[in-house]
Amino acid sequence: MRKFLALAFFLTSATIFAQGVVTGTVIDSDMDAPLPGANVRVEGSTQGTVTDFGGLFNLEVDKASGFLEISYVGFETKRVPFTVANGQTVDLGRILLAPDADALEEVIVTTYSIAIDRKTPVAVSTIRAEAIETQLGNQEFPEILKSTPGVYATKGGGGFGDSEIRLRGFESENIAVLINGIPVNDMENGRVYWSNWAGLSDVTRFMQVQRGLGASKVAVPSIGGTINIVTRTTDAEEGGSAFYSLGNDGYQKISATVSTGKMDNGWAATVSGARTTGDGYVDGTEFSGFSYFVNIAKDFNEDHQLSFTAFGAQQRHGQRQNALPMEIYRISERGTRFNQDWGYRNGEVLHVEDNFYHKPQMSLNHYWDISEDTQLSTSAYASFGSGGGGGFTGVNKFGLGTAQNPSPYRDGYLQPINFDLIVEENVARGALGSETYLRASRNDHQWYGVLSTLSSQILPNVEFTGGLDFRYYQGEHFTEVTDLLGGAYVLDTSNDNNPLNAAGVGDKILYHDIGTVLWEGLFAQAEYDKNNFSAFVTLAASNTSYKRKDFFNYLDSDPAQETDYQHFFGYSGKGGANYNLDSNNNIFANIGYFEKAPFSNAVFLNFRNDINTGAENQKIFSAELGYGYRSANFRADLNVYRTAWNDKTLVQRFQNPDNTTGSANILGLNALHQGVELEFSYRPIENLTLTGMASVGDWTWKNDITDVAIYDEEQNLVRTINLYVADLKVGGSAQTTFAAGADYEVWEGTKVRVDWNYYDDLYAEFDPETRSTRELGQSWELPEYGLVDFGVTHKFDIGDLEAMLIGNVNNVLDTEYISIARGGLNDGVFYGFGRTFNVGAKINF
Secondary structure (H helix, E strand, C coil): CHHHHHHHHHHHHHHHHHCEEEEEEEEECCCCEECCCCEEEECCCCCEEECCCCCEEEEEECCCEEEEEEECCCECCEEEEEECCCCCEEEEEEEEECECCCCCCCCCHHHHHCCCCCCCCCEEEEEEHHHHHHHCCCCCHHHHHCCCCCEEEECCCCCCCCCEEEECCECHHHEEEEECCEECCCCCCCCCCHHHHCCHHHHEEEEEEEECCCCCCCCCCCCCEEEEEEECCCCCCCEEEEEEEEECCCCEEEEEEEECCCCCCCEEEEEEEEEEEECCCCCCCCEEEEEEEEEEEEECCCCEEEEEEEEEEEEEEECCCCCECHHHHHHCCCHHHCCCCEEEECCEEEECCEEEEECCEEEEEEEEECCCCEEEEEEEEEEEEEEEEEEEEECCCCCCECCCCECCCECCCCCCEEHHHHHHHHHHHHHHCCCEEEEEEEEEEEEEEEEEEEEEEEECCEEEEEEEEEEEEEEEEEEEEEECCCCCCEEECCCCCCCCEEECCCCEEEEEEEEEEEEEEEEEEEEEEECCEEEEEEEEEEEEEEEEEECCCCCCCCHHHECCCEEEEEEEEEEEEEEECCCCEEEEEEEEEEEECCCHHHHEECCCCEECCCCCCEEEEEEEEEEEEECCCEEEEEEEEEEEEEEEEEEEEEECCCCCEEEEEEEEEEEEEEEEEEEEEEEEECCEEEEEEEEEEEEEECCCEEEEEEECCCCCEEEEEEECCCCCECCCCCCEEEEEEEEEEEECCEEEEEEEEEEECCECECCHHHCCCCCCCCCCECCCEEEEEEEEEEEEEECCEEEEEEEEEECCCCCCCEEEEECCCCCEEEECCCCEEEEEEEEEC
């Protein structure tokens, strides 16, 4: 009997000691923010769970001690020991996961510009690598942000990499885009060309959209907001992956990544490459591109790390540049896919409009841990861009004509161009040269910069950050002949130094100039953080200098051929505070004012060295209030904003009656952008996550402008007009957007996803040619539309290898909609894509 009681006591005790609950909070070490959805598993068993929205987990364990294995896509897996005594609950506290490279711990400038949840007082949304990898598919990179408040992302004309993104109604010229802390907006006009970064989605670790003033400490004034893209660093473990995807209209992509892992000598390297090809959804937009990424890093000691990164994308694609009236698409046999800017020569596709570019970016990042409280991060970078966009010059033989009188250079109305006929005519002209030919508008540049940031904990609760931002940019702009279309030469009279230029393929025509931009910036920030309250004040100043040298409009002997530098001093001041009311609720506010240098086209007028002595800084005032709620299964963010913008620089494109593109150089516009935004996530059960977003804006032009310069495609001044746009809605971006989504894990390793996005209050961009009187009234409001996307992922093992299948269908209901309109109801529009799909497979080794 005593033996039986002893055995029963032993078994009961073992059961008590072997059962308990382990809790903890999983944290992203870079962002000091929780990681929702991280996997937590007892090593060697099937017991596991996932973290909630606050990064918290509660896991019942059936043994007294062991290890937890904690993992998240894009982060290093971590083993954490636990011991549970007497069936108690043990809290492991904060568990930090390092992104990609725990051994190297590379700290780049971007790290200092990341918004931290419940601390940084800005409106922010974060998209991680897993979402990009599984949801983007064959969409354009900015489209991964389409369910973000205030964002309107379109495919532009539909060519590969021609996507456009607007934030709170502001175009890319006024959205600061940073890649690894390095600004990539064009230094002359502020634009971002996404085709230059076609492979960026393959190497992005995470990206943040900081709406409004943003958390960036570098001297980059962002009006609409900041898109902060952080690429992967060198992987800490040896291995790699291979990926293959195919989709509609001949889309194919193959990519591979290989990493050495950190070796015993402290060195590590990661190399990634991808090849993408396809016919394009829109007619005549065939594309091919090769993207690459290299990171080589060295951990010298505990205080110094050095990392070299290079990436880029060499690509070429056909374009649809000319927006057309809705009726054209409706009667075309190709429907919304119709594109007039291409045709056939000798049976092969030839593009009138195309784009080709290669813009590698290289950076050397050094991180120095000077002391326990002081760090210095420095990035030296260089970028070399080469390429341009195609078009035609000479007699326009590419028009559509009419149904009754179609163009003789097409094999029927709304058919592709018959280039063979144009070639025959040019050949017949003989010594007269080509009457119509193809050209490319080139923009080759060199860009060098240094960013250096010092961060120091000067008081127990006060951190000081300061640094410098130096840049040098030189852009060479010219037109070159790319195809004589059968002719012997073309006679160009644009060059005063060579007024009778018999130009051949590769020769410069029409214009040739070099723009130089210097930027010297300083910034400083003091940040206070204690208990539940945090606040910051940031000051920045910059000097922007422009110089222009014109090789065509001035003789080489003319001193006026090159201008002196034109200097513009800009500055900014912003501040904000966040208060955590309790463990669930927080409120924040920010306010700022800055003056931003005008773009180059506002400094040098008429595409000449004509200096605008009245050029003024753009002036921006912004304020915002926000509220956040966090709980185990629900999180929400609500904010209201108001941004006033005076003396805006704007180049507005429009469609001429002959379907060529014109532009207007508009200086001195004022605008008011204000609105309210809501974003939430809810997990009613462990395997289901519901998301939603609402954004309602009111964006309006506030004044009229006189003496607006109108240009044709060849930079010739056509005329000047008065522009009456006061009280017009800002066009090009939906002012009201909603989104809802559901992500459900059907069984372990298999997830399905449904997303719905709705767009309303979308106005056409005004046509300057039609706004020279007040008679037209409000801009045309486009029809509202909603789109449904579906996705599925399935993870499984092949022996010791991890594998994943990915499938996406975008615009499941094949909804027909207009995404962009220029002018009025009967002017040019671009339709969005109908139903598209892609499937892919990835293997990790």
